[in-house]
Amino acid sequence: MIQICLNCLLLSALLLLISIGLNIIYGISRVVNLAHGSLYALGAYFGYSMVSYGVNFYAALLLAPLLAGLCGVVLERLIIEPIRHRDMTYTLILTYGLSVFIDGMFKFIWSDKVQFIQMPSSLRGTLNLFGVHYPNYRLFVLAATVCVILGLLALLEKTKLGMIMRAASTIPEMVSALGVNMKLVHMGVFGLGCVLAGIGGVIAGPLLSVYPMMGSEMLLSCFVVLVIGGLGSLRGAILASLLVGTAQTLGFVFLTDFAMVIVYLMMAVILLFMPKGLLAEGKFD
Amino acid sequence: MATKLLELEDVHTYYGDSHVIQGLSIYVNKGEAVSILGRNGVGKTTTLRTIAGLTPLRRGTVRIGGKDTGHWPTHRIVKETHVAYVPAERNVFPGLSVKENLKIGEQPPMNGSSGSRWTLDMVYEYFPILKERHLQDGSTLSGGEQQMLVIGRALMGNPEIMLLDEPSQGLAPIVVAKVAEIVKQLCALHGLTLVVVEQNFRVSYKLAQRHYLMDLKGQIKRSLTNEEWAANEDIVKKHLSIDDGCVEKKDSECRQVPAPSEAPSGAAPGGPGAVSK
Amino acid sequence: MRKGLAVCISVLLVLTMMPLRPAVAADPIKIGVVVTLTGMAAQLGIDNRNGILLAAKHKGTILGRPIQIITEDDEGQSETGIRKAEKLVFKDKVVALSGVTVANVGQAIAGEADRLNVPFLTTNVMTPKFYGLHPLVFRCGQVADDQMTVAQVMGILKDPDLMKRSWYVLADDYAWGHSCAEEFIKLATEKGIKIKNPTYDNAALNLVDWSPFVSKIISAEVGGVYACLRSPVAPRFVQQAADFGLMEKVKIIGGTPSEAALEAAGESVVGLIGTCCWTWDIDTPKSKAFAEAYWKEFKEVPPSQGAQAYTGAFVLFNAIEKAGGTDPKKIAEALKGATFEGPYGEVRISPKDNCMRTPVKVVVAERAPKNPFGAKIIKKVVASLTPEEVGPAE
Known part of the structure; x- marks a missing residue:
């Protein structure tokens, strides 16, 4: 029972880590970034390369996401910023193309093989929790996710930067009329989203393996989380990840064949009665 | 001669394809309070937005403090010339507390600025109600409180010029009077330069010393001082076409712009009728 | 900035579209190879392609003509597979098609056999549907699903420890997974092996x-x-199961992952039981020679799929030689009953159903002893099965 609960939490944590960046980018900059999955994969690949060259796993967990974030910033400046003021369809098509391009680049640089990021030996083995053995690494993933989310909340709630980000999600024009360079905000937010995706990638690496399509495969689940939780709502994303992660895990335990059906059914029902998701779009909180 | 802090010369602005402002030229001296009067849709708000760089300038020049800011991005104009734009829709940030709504406007004063530096406490002194509600979500405040909040937010940036768009919009007369009183004090005590756009021209009269009468497409028909206005109330009245305007307008809007002479003298501090005592 | 980027992308596009034209002597024998080089199955596709390339290199010439291998990526999609096969046959004028990594592409191409009208010998498609499917369609190299299931059940029967255990069945949720699980449950029950969940679990x-x-x-x-x-996918499951400490208590049997996948997963796959035709653990001169040649050519741990494709391709080359030309019917005739002594012993194409009969090994993933390939994991042979044991009967 404890094991099943932890399993639910773990899947929720992974979904949350990856979808949260997507959510922040949409919430603040109103960009639906279809390349987000690819940036998650990019973080995983950076992490994989670092760890296989002997970099400490924890150092890679810090550095690889930053590198992914840097790539995100460059992409934002070069590709998204010039078409920001056009219709959303442009960014959709462009970021989709970008994801295809990045996924293709993985093949060139890292080949099409399925790889694993080597787990640090300190996180191998299992921990006895009230008579149930649970893998240390999974517990680490849970703890790390909680830290990341708390850190993010602190950034958003306690700092001037967070204040600006929250304000920018509602009335961006007024934020620039207060002397803030919105271009920098958009760039920073995109970078932050990519850092979060990168953290997800490195953390998932030892568990879910690393391969070129890993991001694009994950993107669909992220959008389910986003749509259920309400586009651009941080609390909604947390709630929705828990819902989707739990429904999927329990589904596999008790209903096996219908687990995925349940998730999509849940999405359909929620959209039918709450078309904007559980916590509706609007201000980013 | 007083120095011109803000100067617009032959300004042309578009919204998409529509040529909203066609050759506007106005100026505002340092420390002066100026109002722009005109009917709905003549381009008053667009003028303020153009100064703040929110609506792009197509032709002409905008000079603030001697700097040619016409094609600067908004954030640069605000940072380097300390223009504070207070829009008619107020734009209180929902999801931010009152205190956060004030803090987000915080900016160091301009180099060589004489005025004292604005702090949260100073803003609270002017608007005690904001201190009372500092933890409340800004968007849950009443209209008047929101207006105070956005003026406070503008002050936190230590502005040199304040662009005030329709401060009385949607407010009860008693609240309008209070807001107008505070703004008047601010200008007097802090040497703030003010450009105000108002439907309620009693407020304009009270706040500003000089008035531009704006007609369609941003054309300035004439400019007049308070003394000239008091002497020729009809000019303003005719300009705003109050009588025939009411045929098109909703009743509530009409009541906000009573002719100065009709205003009850006691309840209309600062109206031309009250001034000419 | 944008202009610069556009130029860069265009240059890249042009570069990738430029056909590779190796300088080949006049009038080569062209063999078309369709494999999956994109997506999850890409590693298998690469191993297959490499095996075929190595076979072509070792064969040298057919009837005095050089061999030209033209490789196309089907991206794992049936539609793409057919398009690529058409391109190879009608434009490049290949005399035979080979390779094919995944079943859906294999079936799609086999379905067009009449129109394509060249012999098609798959080196990796495992579906039993290929038995006697079409006079021009053959399988050689990889075993069929039913042969694999038989081998796995035999593996359990031959080990008293495995025989004692009760088994939990888990399958990928699509046609192949379903039939694989059902076949295993049916056969295992017949042989007296205990199955815990006869309705088996499907994994999305x-x-x-x-x-x-x-x-x-x-x-x-x-x-x-x-x-x-x-x-x-298998290594991911095994790795996660190992995290939970499952490998200490439970034996896992399944289709063995590729060597590259085992290397990537590392230590945690130790103990995984599977079957394959070839592993570099097989200690015969031909096996050793293949392993060394593969390592020399590609600098990768010699993979099962590579040896299997190598075998299949060699059988095809020999058949063309025996046919004395490129006539499809004559090549097909020569393929029926063809035998080849390859890295894993003698394989034979059954004239009855055009599919291979072969010896199969039951293997366990173990920590590798010191080896020239730098492999951490070895597929250790624990039992050898004869072609007669594996079947199917002719």
């Missing part, structure tokens, strides 16, 4: 977190797991 194809199944297996208190999972 895009499943990333296997913990729900691991938890179910732990609480079912079984001694073994039979996993019909695709080769690229």
Whole structure:
């Protein structure tokens, strides 16, 4: 029972880590970034390369996401910023193309093989929790996710930067009329989203393996989380990840064949009665 | 001669394809309070937005403090010339507390600025109600409180010029009077330069010393001082076409712009009728 | 800035579109190879292609003419596979098609056999549907699903420890997984092997977190797991099961992942039981020679799929030689009953159903002894099965 609960939490944590960046980018900059999955994969690949060259796993967990974030910033400046003021369809098509391009680049640089990021030996083995053995690494993933989310909340709630980000999600024009360079905000937010995706990638690496399509495969689940939780709502994303992660895990335990059906059914029902998701779009909180 | 802090010369602005402002030229001296009067849709708000760089300038020049800011991005104009734009829709940030709504406007004063530096406490002194509600979500405040909040937010940036768009919009007369009183004090005590756009021209009269009468497409028909206005109330009245305007307008809007002479003298501090005592 | 980027992208596009034209002497024998080089199955596709390239190199010439291998990527899609096969046959004028990594592409191309009208010998498609499918369609190299299932059941029967255990069955949720699980359950029950969940569990194809199944297996208190999972997915399941400490109590049998996938997963796959035709553990001169040649050519751990494709391609080359030309019917005739002594012993194409009969090994993933390939994991042979044991009967 404890094991099943932890399993639910773990899947929720992974979904949350990856979808949260997507959510922040949409919430603040109103960009639906279809390349987000690819940036998650990019973080995983950076992490994989670092760890296989002997970099400490924890150092890679810090550095690889930053590198992914840097790539995100460059992409934002070069590709998204010039078409920001056009219709959303442009960014959709462009970021989709970008994801295809990045996924293709993985093949060139890292080949099409399925790889694993080597787990640090300190996180191998299992921990006895009230008579149930649970893998240390999974517990680490849970703890790390909680830290990341708390850190993010602190950034958003306690700092001037967070204040600006929250304000920018509602009335961006007024934020620039207060002397803030919105271009920098958009760039920073995109970078932050990519850092979060990168953290997800490195953390998932030892568990879910690393391969070129890993991001694009994950993107669909992220959008389910986003749509259920309400586009651009941080609390909604947390709630929705828990819902989707739990429904999927329990589904596999008790209903096996219908687990995925349940998730999509849940999405359909929620959209039918709450078309904007559980916590509706609007201000980013 | 007083120095011109803000100067617009032959300004042309578009919204998409529509040529909203066609050759506007106005100026505002340092420390002066100026109002722009005109009917709905003549381009008053667009003028303020153009100064703040929110609506792009197509032709002409905008000079603030001697700097040619016409094609600067908004954030640069605000940072380097300390223009504070207070829009008619107020734009209180929902999801931010009152205190956060004030803090987000915080900016160091301009180099060589004489005025004292604005702090949260100073803003609270002017608007005690904001201190009372500092933890409340800004968007849950009443209209008047929101207006105070956005003026406070503008002050936190230590502005040199304040662009005030329709401060009385949607407010009860008693609240309008209070807001107008505070703004008047601010200008007097802090040497703030003010450009105000108002439907309620009693407020304009009270706040500003000089008035531009704006007609369609941003054309300035004439400019007049308070003394000239008091002497020729009809000019303003005719300009705003109050009588025939009411045929098109909703009743509530009409009541906000009573002719100065009709205003009850006691309840209309600062109206031309009250001034000419 | 944008202009610069556009130029860069265009240059890249042009570069990738430029056909590779190796300088080849006049009038080569052209063989078309369709493999999956994109997506999850890409590693298998690469191993297949490499095996065929190595076979062409070793064969040298057919009837005095050089061999030209033209490779196309089907991206794992049936539609793409057919398009690429058409391009190879009608534009490049290949005399035979080979390779093919995944079943859906194999079936799609086989379905067009009449129109394509060249012999098609797959080196990796495992579906039993290929038995006697079409006079021009053959399988040689990889065993069929039914042969694999038989080998796996035989593997259990031959080991008293495995025989004692009760088994939990887990399958990928699509046609192949279903038939694989059902076949195993049917055969195992006949042989007296205990199956814990005769209705078996289906795992969604895009499943990333296997913990729900691991938890179910732990609480079912079984001694073994039979996993019909695709080769690229299996290590992920095994790795996660190992995290939970499952490998210490439970034996896992399944289709063995590729060597590259085992290397990537590392230590945690130790103990995984599977079957294959070839592993570099096979200690015969031909096997050793193949392993060394593969390592020399590609600098990768010599893979099962490579040896299998190598074998299949060699059989095809020999048949063309025997046919004395490129007439499709004559090549097909020569393929029927063809035998070849390859890296894993003698394989034979049954004239009855055009599919291979071969010896099969039961293997266990173990920590590798010191080896020239730098491999950490070896597929250790624990039992050898004869072609007669594996079947099917002719």
